Amino acid sequence: MLRKYLHSISVILICCILLTGCWDARGLDELALVMAVGIDKSVDSDKFVVTVQIAKPQSQDKSNPSSDEPVWTASAEGKTLFEAIRNIAKFSSRRVMWAHNRIIVIGESMAKDDITPIIDFFTHNPELRMKTWVAVCNGKAREYVSTKTGMEAYPALSASELFNYYELSAQSVRTSMDILFRDFQSETVQPFVSALYLEPLLIKQNEGQKEKGENQVVLEGGAVFLRTKMLGFTTPEQTRGLGIVRRNISSAVLSVPTDEEEEEYVAVELNSIKVNMDSKMQGDLPSVIIDVSCSGQIVEQDFSTDLSMDAFKKQVEDKTAEILTGNIQDGIEAVQKEYKSDVLSIGRLIHINHRDLWYSKYKSNWEKIYPNIPITVNTTVKIEYSSTYQIPMNNED
Amino acid sequence: MKTKTSKLQYFSLFTNLLYGKAIGITAGVVVRAVGADAWTSMLIAFLIGIIFIQLMAHLGSKFPELTMIDYSKLLLGKWVSRFFSILLVIFFAFAYATSANTLTLHIKQYLLPETPTIAIILLYAALVFYGTSLGIEVITRVSFIAFVLIILFNIITIFGTIQDFQAMNLQPIFDKGIIENLKAGIYSFGDLSFVILGLGIIYPILNKKNKAMSTTFWASIFATFIVITWPFIETATLGADVMKQFSVVCMQLIRGVQLTRYFPRSELIMINLFVWSIFVQSSLMLFCCIYTMKDIIKVKKEWHLSAPLTVLIALLTYLMVQDHNKFVEFLAYPWPQAAAILSIGYPSLLFIISLIRKKKIGTNSLTKQENVP
Structure with missing residues (x-):
């Protein structure tokens, strides 16, 4: 009878001794x-x-x-x-x-x-x-x-x-x-x-x-x-550009000037920022193309305009794309030319797209090659709607 | 064997036998060899392993009521068969030790660093011994519960890591080349051998064998899918360079899993869902070890053999993991190489001999010689 329960008794005894929880008790x-x-x-x-x-x-x-x-x-x-x-x-x-x-x-x-x-x-x-x-x-x-x-x-x-x-x-x-x-x-x-x-x-x-x-x-x-x-x-602007390319930032609010003197601004809220990076060979060096696309809306407009809604949207889209491209290019300039640090994983992109060349030519000299890689930024902004419709609130009358 | 189990429980055993060690420790060993190709290398190895699992199932179907130990006597003769039985006892003892130490490393490195290793090992050995003494039927029932928990665990992990998933980390596919991927596949045989050789012992317990080959095939495919999910996610989330730094890669992945802001940590959830699978793996390896040993040393009372054998294996487990680095090195060499030789060589030998001696050994004479454990 005792033997029948020997297993259970021995397991219970061992558990009693070892499961007291003293060693790591806090x-x-x-x-x-x-x-x-x-x-x-x-x-x-x-x-x-x-x-x-x-x-x-x-x-x-x-x-x-x-x-x-x-x-x-x-x-x-x-x-x-x-x-x-x-x-x-x-x-x-x-x-x-x-x-x-x-x-x-x-x-x-x-x-x-x-x-x-x-x-x-x-x-x-x-x-x-x-x-x-x-x-x-x-x-x-x-x-x-x-x-x-x-x-x-x-x-x-x-x-x-x-x-x-x-x-x-x-x-x-x-x-x-x-x-x-x-x-x-x-x-x-x-x-x-x-x-x-x-x-x-x-x-x-x-x-x-x-x-x-x-x-x-x-x-x-x-x-x-x-x-x-x-x-x-x-800088904050460079960080915005780099954050977008690193896919760390997917939305942003920009103050966009609508005239040459840059005295009148609209606030544009961007969302769903998408980034696509590709590379191709240009002679001995690879070149990188960064395509950024996003949609957004005008959330603040304090002045009136004679433009039609479509023309106004087009103007804002172009200006927004210009600012975004500027932020990204400034960021790239800083990390590529000034710091010579590949924070945008350009090396990884070249490794993926040109594997054989990466191992044979680029990997061992990457720190010297990286600052000379041509990088092109293309930005497309689509303003989906304006929350202020067309006539600003303080110009209604 | 008198004990029988259902197809569903048999199906679930495959995933459990492959899962525990492969998802973290083997993935770490493979990534140190082939970097981001870890998942492709493991996938190739598992697909090759399925061929040998099928071969073992085929041999089982030839001798449906006999274990590998029994029909090897008919095919190889008493003394050659006994030699292989000794090798199998050693294999299953080490298989148990590596399985148990997988859990030891998880607990010791991440949850209970102050608790003496020997206490964890002895307690676990006692639980596994208890499970084994209840019989294979109980292990297969637990196996089904573990199977459900594994699927739940995989789903939780996928949801918890999706925000950090970077497909770029997986590219370029076959970065080190297919030959290197194949070479590194040997490391996965440290896990595949559990199924291949374990199947030789447990096959007779399947109650309806009419579609056994097909069940075995789909169980292996499913297990492969469930296991490969891990190195795939680990590589995409952590990156190969981070994976190389850790012996238990899956725990490192889980340290970064945040199930919403309200569940910032998942280590205990992981251990709770994962430990059942490891328990099934260890129990089955201990069961196979005791079963094979019984064939070599005849004893009247089973526990006269199983109790001292468990104590010896627990000591082996402790000696193996005293130095964590040496244990991980052991899992890279010579364990997978030895396991691969035995798990590929032994079934192949039995298969070839069965083809040669087909006419000499009648099927009737084989099925009558059932050796009940």
Whole structure:
């Protein structure tokens, strides 16, 4: 009888011993939940400086209101990134946990030095989400992580939410750790990362007068990398052009001038931006053709026009296409001629379309060949309708 | 075998036997050899593997009530057959160890890093031993549940990764050339051998064998489709250069899966849906190992053999995964090469001998010699 149940008894006994869950147990009250992390490289000591913004849950407890700040911001140094992070444990009463981290801010000095340690640490740490946003900031990351920004209780939430609405202004790209890692590892694509700025945009009431006050974190522009190092930033307009070609931006709002003096504008909302890239051989060098097509509508028009609706639409379409082409060409000019970084995966395109030539001629010399590749941009805009119909509101009478 | 199973359960076994290790660990090994061609290389290997699965099913149809161990005695004689049985015991022991370690790596690297490896291995071995001791019928029933969960898992993964899918990462197709694709196909035999040699043992349990060849064929095709979906999505989403960095590629893919803003992480969902399939794979390999061993060492009570054998195999599993890098290297060499030689060579040998000795061995004499486990 005993033997009949021997299997079951032995399994239950082993489970009792091994399933106690002690080894990886982590009580919520023992954890310091990192909401944002900033990483700098100290120029003097050549050490990593890690700044973490950690949530303090009790300050958000409505039943037990506290006057404390909702976050605890701290900084530590180390010869390696891992050591700097471990050094936080020297003064943190709780164990640092990365699972809820929303954003990684890379300081400008760190980005210009080498981002390999950041990629290595955060991609191999299983706690971290691969969809965590990554941005390079203008200046020190420490300032961005410690700045009170936005409307959320946790500043990190405010900063990370910017990445969900980046397409409204279409002047930045959004980069998550998985995208950065993919481009960083790729032989034929260079990383192009979101950029952050601090601007004194918060309006304060001061003795009845409004004046600009504290800094806010602004998501604008992009950071161009070549392999492991950042080379520089792109302007918002260049970033829009590059973001469109990288298929990172699929909608945008443009202010389009309708006359030669550029005094009268219409606002055009573009959506469904589609990009097609192709290449063909021109002598020894391949040339690239980028076709951009999109549809849109006129959403604001403050002046009257004598043109018929069709003629007016045609005029706006041409002007919009011209601006979009200009943005893209400016962006290409910056990354191809100035930074010589293939963020638009031109190398991948050549590899796909001219495989044999890629291996025999181009691959080994790609960095020298890439700046000389002719790139043509063709943009087609179709204005589907005007939400203002024909006569502007202030000209009706 | 006295135990019988339905066609549906038999059908589901194929996907389960191929799925667990192939979708992540084998995909990683193949991508390190041929880059973005991983999915084409695996597809070619699986299509070649289907030929040998069909060959095994054909042999099974010749001896419908006998296992591979039984009819090899008739075809090869007692001593040669025993030699192959010893090889098969070693194969199934290593097959169990690689299958179990697939789960160990998932748990150890991503979910429970502080938990001692030996604890995970012993607990899993105990569960698999329990499952095996309940019999093959129970394993095949669980197999059907695992099959449904695999399909659900694939659907979730497709929806979760579609936003990051980049067809450009898959191109150019056959970038490394067809010859390199074929050469790298050998790595997939570490998984295909589970089905080819496992089929030799489990074939007699199919209750209605009138369309067994056709069922086996479509089960293999379906399993191929379900498995190849993974290297295809992994390459398109992560890119070959990222895949090369990880030993468990599927978990890295799942780390990036975001099922809407409200489900930012999917690792636990994955493990819950995936572990059943691995359990079926491991259980069947342990079952086949014990069954083959019983043919070599005659014991009165089955558990006198199965219990110590399970402990030994659990120790082998632990020794194999102590160094994760060496384990992954083992999966690139010599495991797939050895598995390919055995899983291609043994059925081919049996098939050739069956053709030569066709007239000498009457079908009646074969079917009567049933060896009930």
